[in-house]
Amino acid sequence: MKYAAWALLILLSLLTVISGLKMLGAYARPHPAVAVAKPRVHRVRTPPPDTLPPIDLPWPAGWEVTPDDGSQRPYSEQITARLKKHGKVIASIDASIGWVDPPGSLDDFIDLLIAGDISSAKKGGQALATPVPEHGTWRGHPTVQYEIAYVSHGDAMRRRLVATKGSGSLLCLLTIKATGKNFEKNLPRFERLMDQFPCP
Numbered sequence: 001m002k003y004a005a006w007a008l009l010i011l012l013s014l015l016t017v018i019s020g021l022k023m024l025g026a027y028a029r030p031h032p033a034v035a036v037a038k039p040r041v042h043r044v045r046t047p048p049p050d051t052l053p054p055i056d057l058p059w060p061a062g063w064e065v066t067p068d069d070g071s072q073r074p075y076s077e078q079i080t081a082r083l084k085k086h087g088k089v090i091a092s093i094d095a096s097i098g099w100v101d102p103p104g105s106l107d108d109f110i111d112l113l114i115a116g117d118i119s120s121a122k123k124g125g126q127a128l129a130t131p132v133p134e135h136g137t138w139r140g141h142p143t144v145q146y147e148i149a150y151v152s153h154g155d156a157m158r159r160r161l162v163a164t165k166g167s168g169s170l171l172c173l174l175t176i177k178a179t180g181k182n183f184e185k186n187l188p189r190f191e192r193l194m195d196q197f198p199c200p
Helices: 002-023 106-123 181-195
Strands: 064-067 076-085 088-099 134-138 141-152 155-165 170-179
Touching: 088 181, 106 141, 106 155, 134 155, 155 181, 170 181
Parallel strands: none
Antiparallel strands: 064 076, 076 088, 088 170, 134 141, 141 155, 155 170
């Protein structure tokens, strides 16, 4: 009887210890390996060697022009012009000059933009057909451009983006976005701006 009591006491003690270990999460569970995070190496961007040239374009009459204050894009200059009808924007044109470090090919740059457009459309529940980039010229500079069609706030939209490289690491972009027939209607204005927008 004495041995049975001791055996029962030992068993209860073991159960108590085991229960305590389970509560602490240390029973029959190996300690996870400690992952040592490698420090990220941040590449420091070299600031532009010179001040970016201003964008001075003869915008079409009736368009509202909004210069970029540069607070969000310290490495680029941008101007946006919007055409409104009954208070609603039916077309817009963006002109920008950016400084790219390090400079890459125009084709690689356009491929990144297209991938971003497809990803954004997918997140918004739209199936965006993969556009085929086209090569051309912009005041003597080689260009790559592409066009997409999508839906924004219930409106069918079209957008064309043209990119060219200037001197050094400068990159120039001109983009038109418009609803329905307003795209074709304002495309000649867009092309005239290209002729009057020298990429330095």
